Amino acid sequence: MLRFLALLLALLVAxxxxxxxxxxxxxxxxxxxxDVATVKPGEPFWVGLRQTIRPKWxxxxxxxxxxxxxxxxxxxLPAGATAGPIVWPAPSLFDIGGVTNYGFxxxxxxxxxxxxxxxxxxxxxxxxxxxxxxCEDVCIPEEGKFELTLPSGAAATPAPPALRAxxxxxxxxxPTESPWPARYGVSKSGDPTLIVEARGLKPDTIRDVYFFxxxxxxxxxxxxxxxxVTAEGIRIPLRKGDAKAAMPAVLAxxxxxxxxxxxxxxxxxxxxxxxxxxxxxxxxxxxxGAAGAEQLSLVQALLFALLGGLILNLMPCVFPxxxxxxxxxxxxxxxxxxEMRRDGLTYTAGVLVSFAAMAAIVVAIRASVGDVAWxxxxxxxxxxxxxxxxxxxxxxNLSGVFEFGxxxxxxxxxxVARGGTTGAFFTGVLAVxxxxxxxxxxxxxxxxxxxxxxxxxTVAVLLAMxxxxxxxxxxxxxxxxLQRMLPRPGPWMDRLRQFxxxxxxxSAVWMIWVLTQQTGSNGVLYALGGMILIAFAIWLLRLGGxxxxxxxxxxxxxxxxxxxxxxxxxxxxxxxxTAASASGERTSGVNFEGWERFSRARMAEAVAAGKxxxxxxxxxxxxxxxxxxxxxxxxxxxxxxxEQAGVVKLKGDWTNRDDxxxxxxxxxxxxxxxxxxxxxxxxxxxxxxxxxxxxxxxxSELSSIQQAKR
Amino acid sequence: xxNFSVPRRSLMLGGAALALAPAAAFATTSPDVGKPxxxxxxxxxxxxxxxxxxxxxxxxVLETTNHDCPYVRxxxxxxNMQDQQREAAAKGVVWLTTASNAAGEQGAVTPAQANxxxxxxxxxxxxxxxxxQSKIARAYGATxxxxxxxIDAKGVLVxxxxxxxxxxSSVADVPKAKQYVRLALDxxxxxxxxxxxxxxxxxxxxKYPRTST
Numbered sequence: 001m002l003r004f005l006a007l008l009l010a011l012l013v014a015x016x017x018x019x020x021x022x023x024x025x026x027x028x029x030x031x032x033x034x035d036v037a038t039v040k041p042g043e044p045f046w047v048g049l050r051q052t053i054r055p056k057w058x059x060x061x062x063x064x065x066x067x068x069x070x071x072x073x074x075x076x077l078p079a080g081a082t083a084g085p086i087v088w089p090a091p092s093l094f095d096i097g098g099v100t101n102y103g104f105x106x107x108x109x110x111x112x113x114x115x116x117x118x119x120x121x122x123x124x125x126x127x128x129x130x131x132x133x134x135c136e137d138v139c140i141p142e143e144g145k146f147e148l149t150l151p152s153g154a155a156a157t158p159a160p161p162a163l164r165a166x167x168x169x170x171x172x173x174x175p176t177e178s179p180w181p182a183r184y185g186v187s188k189s190g191d192p193t194l195i196v197e198a199r200g201l202k203p204d205t206i207r208d209v210y211f212f213x214x215x216x217x218x219x220x221x222x223x224x225x226x227x228x229v230t231a232e233g234i235r236i237p238l239r240k241g242d243a244k245a246a247m248p249a250v251l252a253x254x255x256x257x258x259x260x261x262x263x264x265x266x267x268x269x270x271x272x273x274x275x276x277x278x279x280x281x282x283x284x285x286x287x288x289g290a291a292g293a294e295q296l297s298l299v300q301a302l303l304f305a306l307l308g309g310l311i312l313n314l315m316p317c318v319f320p321x322x323x324x325x326x327x328x329x330x331x332x333x334x335x336x337x338x339e340m341r342r343d344g345l346t347y348t349a350g351v352l353v354s355f356a357a358m359a360a361i362v363v364a365i366r367a368s369v370g371d372v373a374w375x376x377x378x379x380x381x382x383x384x385x386x387x388x389x390x391x392x393x394x395x396x397n398l399s400g401v402f403e404f405g406x407x408x409x410x411x412x413x414x415x416v417a418r419g420g421t422t423g424a425f426f427t428g429v430l431a432v433x434x435x436x437x438x439x440x441x442x443x444x445x446x447x448x449x450x451x452x453x454x455x456x457x458t459v460a461v462l463l464a465m466x467x468x469x470x471x472x473x474x475x476x477x478x479x480x481x482l483q484r485m486l487p488r489p490g491p492w493m494d495r496l497r498q499f500x501x502x503x504x505x506x507s508a509v510w511m512i513w514v515l516t517q518q519t520g521s522n523g524v525l526y527a528l529g530g531m532i533l534i535a536f537a538i539w540l541l542r543l544g545g546x547x548x549x550x551x552x553x554x555x556x557x558x559x560x561x562x563x564x565x566x567x568x569x570x571x572x573x574x575x576x577x578t579a580a581s582a583s584g585e586r587t588s589g590v591n592f593e594g595w596e597r598f599s600r601a602r603m604a605e606a607v608a609a610g611k612x613x614x615x616x617x618x619x620x621x622x623x624x625x626x627x628x629x630x631x632x633x634x635x636x637x638x639x640x641x642x643e644q645a646g647v648v649k650l651k652g653d654w655t656n657r658d659d660x661x662x663x664x665x666x667x668x669x670x671x672x673x674x675x676x677x678x679x680x681x682x683x684x685x686x687x688x689x690x691x692x693x694x695x696x697x698x699x700s701e702l703s704s705i706q707q708a709k710r
Numbered sequence: 711x712x713n714f715s716v717p718r719r720s721l722m723l724g725g726a727a728l729a730l731a732p733a734a735a736f737a738t739t740s741p742d743v744g745k746p747x748x749x750x751x752x753x754x755x756x757x758x759x760x761x762x763x764x765x766x767x768x769x770x771v772l773e774t775t776n777h778d779c780p781y782v783r784x785x786x787x788x789x790n791m792q793d794q795q796r797e798a799a800a801k802g803v804v805w806l807t808t809a810s811n812a813a814g815e816q817g818a819v820t821p822a823q824a825n826x827x828x829x830x831x832x833x834x835x836x837x838x839x840x841x842x843q844s845k846i847a848r849a850y851g852a853t854x855x856x857x858x859x860x861i862d863a864k865g866v867l868v869x870x871x872x873x874x875x876x877x878x879s880s881v882a883d884v885p886k887a888k889q890y891v892r893l894a895l896d897x898x899x900x901x902x903x904x905x906x907x908x909x910x911x912x913x914x915x916x917k918y919p920r921t922s923t
Contacts, residue, residue, distance in 0.1 A: 066853035067915040069877050097918045099853045131878075138816045139914040141780050141879040216910040242870070242908045244743065 023144030027054040027134045032126070032146035033109075033159075035167040040156040042118030047148065048109040048170055049073060049086075049130055057136045060103040061091035063214055065221045068101050068139070071110060071132035078125060080117025087111040089173040090256050090269030091212050096137065100223045102212055109170035116152070124150045168696050172631075175254045175269035179626055180233070182272045184251050185280030186240075192219060192247060193282035194274050196234040196255060201623070203229040207258040207265070211236050211272070214252040217243030237282065249276050259623045262665075262672025266624045266692060298457055302464045309468020337480065343424045344477025348470035350428020355466030358432070359459040382569040385527055388511035389565065392531050393538075395504035398497050402538050431469060530565030537561040590618055590653040591629075594639070598652030600660055606648040606679075612705055613679040614642065615686070617652040617661055624691060625674040632693035641702045680705050740851025740870060743907045747859070747867040748849035752808070754837035755824035760806065767863050769898055771798055771805045771891065773835070773873075774847055776817025776855040777827050779914035780879040785856065786831045788884040791873070794892055795834040801899055807835040810847035815917035817855065818842055844918045854913035858891050862898050869894040871909030 022031040029052040036045040049071070051059055060068040075083040089108055094101040116124050131143035158164055180198040187193065194211055209227035213219040220239040227236040234255070240247075251274040258267050396402060476482050508531075515523040537558035596602060598615060606613045616633060618625040632638060642649060652661045654673050665675060668688055676693065677686035678701055689697065741748055747770075751761040762770065773791070776782055785791040798805045809824055811817035819827065824838040839846065846852075850859055850870070860869035874887035894904045 067911075067913065069912055096915045097920060099915050099918070101915070133879075135915060137915070137917060139779065139781075242740065242910075244906075244908045 021146040021148050023146065025134075025142040025144065027057050027140060028052065028059065028132065028142060030130065030132075030144050030146075032128060032148050033163060033166065034126075034148060034150055035159050035164060036150065036156045037159050038153040038155070038157040039116050039120065039124045039150045040154065041116055041120035041152055043156055044113050044115040045156060046111055046167060047114055047126065048111050048167060049128070049146070050107070050109045050166065050170075051104070051132065052107050053105055053134065054136075055106070057134050058092075058094055058101065058103045058105045059108060059132050059134050060101065061212070062086070062088050063091075063102055063212065063216055063221075064133075065093075065102040066099045067096070068103060068135060069133040069141075071130060073110070073112065073128050073130045075112075076127040076129075077114075078117065078120075080119065081124065081126075082115045084113035084115075087113070087174055089170065090175045090254055090267075093210060093212075095223060096135065098223075100221045101135070102221070109166065109173075111167075111170055111174065120152050122152065124152055126150070164696070168694050172692070172694055173269075175256075175271045176627055176631055178255065178270040178272045179630060180270075182274035183277040183280060184238075184274040185277050185282050186247055187282045190240045191282070192238045192240060192251065193280075194234075194236040194238060194251065194272070195277075195280070196236075196270075196272060196274075198233045198623075200231060201229055201234070203231075205260045206234075206623075207260060209234055209236065209255070209257045211238065212254040212256065213238075213241070214254065217241045217245065218248055218251060219253070247276060250274065251276070257623070261624055261674065261691060263670055263691060268623050268627055298460070301457075301461050305461045305464035306468040306471075309465040310471055312465075312469045313472050340477045340483075344474045346424040347428045347431075347477075348467070348474045350425035351432055351470040352428075352463060352466045353425075354429045354432035355462045356459065359462040363455045363458055384511050384515040385523070385530070385569050386566075388508045388515065388527050389530060389534060391504050391508035391511060393534060395501045395508060396535065396538060398501035398504055400494075400498060401535075402542055428470065432466065526568035530568045533561040533565040537565075590651070592651055592653075594634075595649045595651035598650040598661065600664070602648075603650055603679075606650075607683075610681045611648050612645055612681050612702075613648045613650065613677075613686075615650045615652065615675075615677040615679075617654055617665065617673045617675040617677075619654040619673050628674060628676075628693040632695045632698050635695050638695055638698050641699055645702045645706060647702070741849075741867050743867050743870055743904075745867060746865055747861040750846045750849055752839040752841055752846060754839050755819075755821040755828070756837070757821070758837065760837060760839060762861070762865070765804055765861075766865055769801075769803045769863055769895070770861040771803055771895070772846070772850065772859040772861070773805065773807045774810050774852045774855045774857045774916065775807050775838075776809075776811050776914055776917070777819070777831075778816050779855045781913035782855050784879050784881055785873060785884070786833070788881040789832075790884045790889070791856070792831065792833050794873075794889070797892070798895060799834055799836065801895070803895060803899070805835045806837055806839055807833070808839040808841050808846050810839075810841040810844045810852065811855070811917040812844050812919040813842035817914075817917060844916070847916050848918070852911075852916050854911045854916060856913055857911045857916070860891065860894055860898060860904075868898055868904050869907050870911075872911040872913075875909070877910070877912035 022029065024030075031050050032047060033050055034045065034047045039045060051071070053059055060070045062070045064070055071086070073083075073086060077083060088110065089104065091102040092104065094103060094105070114126065126146075126148040128146045129143065130146065131141060133139055133141050159167075178196065180196050182194065182196045184192050184194045206229045209229065210225055211219075211227075213221075218241050220241045222239055225236055225238065227234055229235075234257075251272075253272055253274075254269055255272045256267065256269045258265050512524060512527045515527055540554045540558040540561070543554060595616070598617070603613060603615060616625075616629075618629070652658070652664070654661045654665075665672065668675065668677070674691050676689035676691075678689055679686045680701075687701070689701070747762065749762045751759060753759050777786075782791075795805045795807075809817065809819045819838075819840070821840055824840060827833070828835070828838060841847065847857075850857070856873050858869070858871060858873050859867060862868045869891065871890060873891050874884070874889045876883040876887035890906055890909050894906065897904050
């Protein structure tokens with residue numbers, strides 16, 4: 001409001017200085033403005049039809065939506081002069097009692113590029129007839145005639161600053177060309193889905209994604225769009241429009257989204273031209289909003305999950321468990337069929353309950369945190385270590401170092417060893433626990449899908465996987481014909497069992513390797529030390545016999561050893577390797593061409609040398625940063641001005657955590673990027689530029705130091 | 711399996727669906743052309759009841775109206791609307807003008823007002839349906855006045871959209887415009903498929919009941 005008043009004042013003061021033509025209707029004050037005071041023959045310049053709209057009323061965008069009409073301008077120009085099409089600001093969405101409109105409220109500046117004739121002599125006379133529809137609840141068509149006469153000269157002279165500021169604001173509200181490629185596909189029902197391949201966005205910083213189709217026809221005007229923002233990009237399921245024509249080769253429109261930066265929200269608009277991708281057939285609308293990058297349908301995902309579960313049986317991590325199961329099974333051989341069936345069913349139940357529990361955890365975490373990646377449990381080094389211990393212990397068991405049973409009720413193996421139903425159930429649970437490490441790499445697509453789905457689908461996919469895991473054994477117990485194909489029990493079973501200890505040890509080794517990836521080399525020390533302690537505890541417990549007080553001492557020591565092994569987990573959090581692997585990707589997405597990498601030292605050095613320094617703190621996922629680069633920092637004019645002024649250009653990449661940059665942000669009271677600092681030569685402190693940059697802003701900063709030099 | 715850390719990065723798929731836009735009172739979904747037209751029953755300005763189901767065997771035109779809307783006035787002041795109503799009646803087409811703007815809004819009329827408007831404008835619809843709850847407009851997804859629909863003798867929606875091709879409020883544009891409804895009606899009556907079966911309607915926004923939110 002203040003700005004508006006200032007503007008009004010500026011206009012009043014500057015009023016007579018520039019030519020304008022104002023039409024005041026009941027609902028709109030419209031004026032034709034020019035960004036130059038003097039025209040140079042043959043050199044294009046901009047004019048704007050500025051509409052100041054009665055509060056609560058609105059005028060329309062080029063595609064007005066479900067009702068309304070766009071503003072039209074008809075030009076009468078001297079021979080040889082041309083007027084371009086209207087360059088529209090990004091629209092807003094209005095809901096007029098259930099009818100969706102695209103347009104503008106309060107104020108809109110419609111820009112038009114005028115090219116005067118090269119042989120222009122004397123003043124340039126522009127005449128325009130404009131008509132517009134302005135609506136609140138009721139709609140009024142209005143019109144106005146405008147005339148603007150601009151003197152011509154050898155060089156164009158800019159309009160007064162207040163007016164130029166208006167144009168600057170207007171240009172800023174025009175959508176920029178999308179920095180990302182886009183494509184769209186059509187589902188079997190004919191509904192298009194738009195994909196804007198904006199990779200690496202942070203879903204939690206993007207709000208209000210809406211695609212305004214450029215024209216009536218191919219896409220319906222929707223009151224609501226359910227866009228999903230994933231790391232792969234923006235996906236917007238749309239509804240087909242009313243045009244009875246084939247879908248166009250290119251679907252054009254304006255994508256408007258609001259980015260939440262740490263210091264406020266910024267609305268961004270991009271012009272998108274999405275090519276029709278015949279290979280992309282989106283799933284039906286019910287799933288289209290949430291499917292992952294690999295575009296699986298729920299049915300496909302369920303099948304993949306089932307298949308994946310089956311394959312899990314061949315994984316080294318699960319194989320040993322199955323060996324245990326096979327041994328148990330062989331013992332069961334000859335028992336009543338009913339008992340076998342019960343055994344198979346309870347095993348299956350154990351597997352399914354575990355998967356259901358996992359699904360519940362996923363859903364719960366997602367509900368509270370909002371973002372889960374599969375393998376999230378393996379991001380925890382504690383989990384890796386515990387699994388390594390488990391593999392090791394099971395390995396020892398298979399080797400025959402100790403037998404399950406007795407009083408060694410530890411991680412649940414005790415329950416497994418119990419015969420009958422409980423045993424079968426917990427074998428299932430154990431199979432799942434040891435199987436999960438194998439699932440992540442092989443089940444990526446299906447799990448990714450599951451995790452991006454609404455809760456029921458997540459649960460369904462995970463259960464399908466569990467069913468796949470349990471299926472072979474279930475089939476074995478259910479179908480007597482299969483049982484007859486199994487070899488007879490005998491001493492080979494013990495040998496097989498002992499052999500299977502080795503894949504178990506191998507799995508433990510692998511888990512320790514994973515651990516080192518997470519924590520660095522110290523992880524090896526803790527893990528192997530912990531394993532020795534566990535082996536020691538087992539040995540102590542197996543000594544047996546002796547007095548009861550001796551027994552208790554041994555148990556106490558064994559318990560202490562195990563506790564110590566587990567205490568190692570406390571030392572594991574936040575190891576250095578995690579940070580190292582994160583920084584390995586630091587260059588992704590941020591373009592350093594023409595820029596030096598920011599460091600405090602380099603900045604201090606350049607400032608001390610009396611050079612002008614511009615610092616751009618950016619991140620690959622920061623859309624506002626990207627837009628600023630495109631419209632203000634990387635334009636030819638800015639580049640040239642930077643060069644002429646001898647500016648040292650530093651760029652800090654905050655895509656991943658960077659303590660140095662975080663420190664700088666904190667010092668200037670910012671919580672995140674974008675942040676732009678400009679040190680004039682010899683300045684004691686940098687100037688903090690706004691979050692939303694314009695070319696003019698940068699140029700004026702640079703010209704101010706040029707003037708100071710003189 | 712050394713790429714163990716890969717999936718956790720590539721699968722950062724969160725529950726990220728973002729909804730937006732102000733809550734709409736309702737989604738304007740209009741029936742597709744080529745599909746059965748939504749049935750309705752309404753009372754006209756003379757108290758007579760009309761049901762689309764009873765009109766099977768006849769071609770029906772629906773015209774949403776708001777007499778204060780400049781775009782409606784354009785077609786009545788130019789006599790374009792009345793002319794087409796008469797032509798249609800002569801060919802046995804049932805032309806139903808529907809006053810569907812919600813009671814209390816601009817364009818809502820009492821039966822007496824509707825009859826007075828028909829008289830003063832010299833209009834010739836088969837009937838003016840009084841639809842203060844916007845039921846017909848809603849069933850057809852009408853967004854503007856005039857929004858035009860043609861239903862063939864089998865009850866199939868064969869045209870929806872604008873009355874003509876020049877979206878303006880200027881009477882001078884009427885003779886220059888392609889009269890979509892007239893062209894479509896001719897095709898329907900000749901037993902041909904409609905060439906231009908769906909166009910962008912233009913006019914004033916329909917005023918639906920405010921309580922519908």
